[in-house]
Amino acid sequence: MNSNVWVIPEWSDDLVRGGFSFRQGGFSEGPYETLNLGAKVGDDIEKVRMNREVVATAGFGPQTEWVMAQQVHGHNVGVVGRRERGAGVTLEMPPIQDCDALVTNEPETTLVILTADCVPVLFYDPVHRAIGAAHSGWRGTTQHIVQQVILHMQFLYMTEARDLRVAIGPSIHRCCYEVDEPVADIVRNEFGENYLVSRFQKPGKYLLGLQDCIKRDLIQMGVSPANIEDAGLCTSCHTDLLFSHRKEQGKTGRECGIIRLNHFE
């Protein structure tokens, strides 16, 4: 096990590798200290490339086989394969446009989602050998992006929800995630009042657990609760381990959710 990347133990057969990165063991300095994987947060690009190499060598394939999404807080799913490899890695090949989730059944194609509070969610169908990765902040969550991923996997790969393994990565939790009335209203409409906790003596302010909303969406689609894993780590509570956009007031790096199918002999 690599200390920079938490590899999901139950999935670590020879066929798939999924995990979430932490912020230690990289080369970046200042607010990006040290394993920043985001190329658009103001950090030195060469250091970002070196940091990504640290993650790549933890069993996630060369960067030329990585695929990244533009991540625009929407609900679109990009279907990728061999031809999209390298998207988001170099300036010549931009990330997959206008999407916040990626799916593939192509071996040796690594899906990468960058976050710093938003929820990274990884999907693995061991029966039909397909994977997915999603970026689910409050906008993605209230647009039910995880359900979009499952719908795509069902249509494209014949995935059955009951076979799916899902992992929810480090992200801001209810302890630290305060939202105001406009966001609360959308959550109320999509998930109901039960997902909001009113703040004591702070009218119009609520605590929200995006992870609970995501789990509800997964279970509603037929994913078994026993097949949902949660890193259970709050980014805002653990800025020693993780980047937190909110806690660090926007000046910080990005960690990742990353998943890859290995070649099947």
Ligand SMILES: [Zn+2]
């Ligand atoms: Zn917290």
